[in-house]
Every structure is written in structure tokens, then in C-alpha cells.
Amino acid sequence: MKMGFKTNYIGNYKIAICGIIMGLFFWILESTVHVLLFSRTSKTSILQQIFVPDLHDSWMRILVFVLFTVFGIIMQVQINKRRKIEEALKNSEREKSMILNTASAFMAYIDNDDNILWANKVAAEYSEGRPDSIIGKKCYRVWQERTEPCPDCLVRKSRVTGKIEEGEITLANGKILNIRASAVKNEKGEVIGAVEIASDITERKKAEEKVKELNEVLRLLNKTLRHDILNDLTIISNSIEIYKEIKDREILNHAFNSIKKSVKLINEMRELESLVFTGKNIRPYNVREVIESVLKNYLVEYHIEGDSTVLADEALSSVFDNIVRNAIDHGKADRIEVNIINKNEFCEIRIADNGTGIPDNIKDMIFEEGFSADNGSGLGLYIVSKTVERYEGSVRVEDNNPNGTVFIITLNYPETKEKVLKTGVN
Numbered sequence: 001m002k003m004g005f006k007t008n009y010i011g012n013y014k015i016a017i018c019g020i021i022m023g024l025f026f027w028i029l030e031s032t033v034h035v036l037l038f039s040r041t042s043k044t045s046i047l048q049q050i051f052v053p054d055l056h057d058s059w060m061r062i063l064v065f066v067l068f069t070v071f072g073i074i075m076q077v078q079i080n081k082r083r084k085i086e087e088a089l090k091n092s093e094r095e096k097s098m099i100l101n102t103a104s105a106f107m108a109y110i111d112n113d114d115n116i117l118w119a120n121k122v123a124a125e126y127s128e129g130r131p132d133s134i135i136g137k138k139c140y141r142v143w144q145e146r147t148e149p150c151p152d153c154l155v156r157k158s159r160v161t162g163k164i165e166e167g168e169i170t171l172a173n174g175k176i177l178n179i180r181a182s183a184v185k186n187e188k189g190e191v192i193g194a195v196e197i198a199s200d201i202t203e204r205k206k207a208e209e210k211v212k213e214l215n216e217v218l219r220l221l222n223k224t225l226r227h228d229i230l231n232d233l234t235i236i237s238n239s240i241e242i243y244k245e246i247k248d249r250e251i252l253n254h255a256f257n258s259i260k261k262s263v264k265l266i267n268e269m270r271e272l273e274s275l276v277f278t279g280k281n282i283r284p285y286n287v288r289e290v291i292e293s294v295l296k297n298y299l300v301e302y303h304i305e306g307d308s309t310v311l312a313d314e315a316l317s318s319v320f321d322n323i324v325r326n327a328i329d330h331g332k333a334d335r336i337e338v339n340i341i342n343k344n345e346f347c348e349i350r351i352a353d354n355g356t357g358i359p360d361n362i363k364d365m366i367f368e369e370g371f372s373a374d375n376g377s378g379l380g381l382y383i384v385s386k387t388v389e390r391y392e393g394s395v396r397v398e399d400n401n402p403n404g405t406v407f408i409i410t411l412n413y414p415e416t417k418e419k420v421l422k423t424g425v426n
Helices: 002-012 014-038 046-051 055-102 121-125 139-144 154-161 202-246 249-277 287-295 316-329 380-390
Strands: 106-111 116-119 165-170 176-185 191-200 283-286 301-305 309-312 335-342 347-353 394-399 405-411
Touching: 106 121, 154 165, 154 176, 154 191, 202 249, 283 287, 287 301, 287 309, 287 316, 287 335, 287 347, 309 405, 316 347, 316 380, 316 405, 380 394
Parallel strands: 301 335
Antiparallel strands: 106 116, 106 191, 165 176, 176 191, 283 309, 335 347, 347 405, 394 405
């Protein structure tokens, strides 16, 4: 403790002490030279002449000593003031960093050339780095992985307008941020940069999307209950009344067909409901095993070529079931060929049938909600499209050769390639 006090004490008055030492050094040097050159014949000793000279000989030495001492003290006072200011600035910078890094919001200061001048810990985490690792880098490189500025950049817009600009952006990592950019001006009123403050609204956006999906399901359920199933119940009721009177078996079959149609609609509603309430447990599924389990339920000849593992959920079987059922019920197919192809970035599943095919003029409409070429519900292929979309895959349709239809589905692999090929995970 004492050692630290002495070190700090000397450090705080180092320049003043140096001034005194320089004054003494000049005193001794000048006195020594004077004695050696002019006073060697004096009766007093040399040391006495140096350190205890006559007042007539010492005025110059005293003056220089005082000047050196005063200069050292003045310089020390100025340096101490500067050190206090620098220390205050360092403390202020540390406090600013502490405040910024404890904030839960994304914060960054960006200059007119899009360079990041400072950023808090949250902002750095969006680039998987530390605050000091992104300082001086272009903001669009760090957060958007771009080689040029972002179009419609709110930070740039705020620097141009000088006003606060707000909006939403999606980062390269998929996170969605609500941005508030404010121009920073100097004392002359010139814009020198912009402060960017953002909050992560990714989860809120997902929740909003989920609400939209729920509302869509409720709308379709309401539509189906009020229209399709109500119509079928009316047909069933009327058919039974007529059958009581004329005992015509054909009328009874008509009622049974309406019952089957209603059951089919209810099953499709269940599948549509799964679009909303499933998807949280996306995991690897073996394509061959899933599609084979579907094809076994139909009296149709089939052949499966290839194998792969993709990311999906329990609704994957519904995708294949709707396609196969569509080929059999509407295309009158009696053979299904499945080809599972492992490509570099995704798995391609080709489901071909030998049915009547799909006319070119309706190929672009078959995945739309409610579209049907033969008075069906129009929900089967719509469910296929929405489910594959949720898997971040794609589905399209082509003509089969010489006749029939080919549905082509692309789905993503699990994260590591080793788990993809013939792992049998389901």
C-alpha cells in the first residue's frame, strides 16, 4: 500500500521534480565551470565556492534554478489536469460500454462511410463476434454479409433526411429486427453519422404468422362445416327419406357416397390443422419408409427406387398420401413409380403415375386453395403445397411419359451429410 502511494506520488509530480533537478544540475554545472575558469586562485575550497558562493556570483544560478522549478511546476499542473481529463474520458468510455453492453437492445454508431465506430455486445452477437472485432468494419458486411450497401438502408436514409427513420429488416442469419435510425450532427449541424437502435422481433413475427395460420384454418373449417359438410348432410337426409318411400338401392348408395365425402373432408381438415399445430419438432425422416407405409394402404402397383433422409415432421406422410390418393381417385392410375434422388443440396422425390394426367391449362392452379377439376374439396394438393412450404422445400408438377403425371418434391437434408444417405432414421 505504501509502495503504491509513493509510486503514485512520484508519478503525479514527476515533471515538477525534474524541473527542480534540472535547476540544481544547472547550478552545479555553471558553478563548477565558473570556479574552474575564473576562481581557481580563491582561498576558499572548490566545493564551498560551488555550493556556498558569494551573492554577486550566484544571482544567475538562483534565477535559472527558480525558472526551471517554476516551469516544472507549471508543466506538472497542466499534465495533471490533462491526465484527469483523460482518466475521466476513460471512465466515461467504460461507463458507456457497461451501459451499452447491459442493454438488451441492439445498439451501434455508424459513420457516413458505413463504418461501425462502436457497437454493444448485443449488436456484436448478431455477427457472432465481439464488439471490438467489428469496429471499423462495414455494417452491411458484418450484419448482412453483403459486398455493397443494402438497398433502402434506414441508416443511410436517416443521414440524408436528418430525421429518425424506422422499419423492419431481416439479417443474413434470418433474425428480424425493428430498426430505429437517428442522424448524429456536430456543433455545426453537419451530419457525421447515425445511431442505430434495434429490437429483435423474430419471435413476435413467428407468433403473428402462427395467428394468421390459425385464422386461415378457422376460416376453412367454418367454410367446410357451413357449406360442404352441411350440403352432404342434407343429401344424406333427403336420400334416406326417399329410400323409405321407394326402397331404391341406388338412392342409398348416393347417401353412402356423401358420407364418404364428408369423412374425407373431415380427414382433410385434420391434415390442414396439422399445418398449424405441428412443425415444432422438425427432425430427420427416412423418405423410403414413409412413402412405402403410405402406398401399402392402396390397391395399386408401386415401385420405389433410391433412399434418403430429409427434415420433416409427422405431416410428411400426409403429403405423400394426398399425392397418391389424387393420382388414384382423380387420375385413375393403377401404378405408382417413386424415384428418390440425392442431390448436392437437397433431396428430390419424383412420384409418377400412369393415370390420365393433368391438363396444361390447370397445372398452375392445382395447389390453390379450393381448386378442383371435378367438384372435389380442392384441399388435398393445397395441404401438400403448404406442408412442403413449411419444410422450406418446393413442389411442382410435370407430365409423365407416355401418360400420367409426375409430382416433384424437393426437401432439405439434415445438418450433416453423414446422416443423409440411407441412415434409416425416422
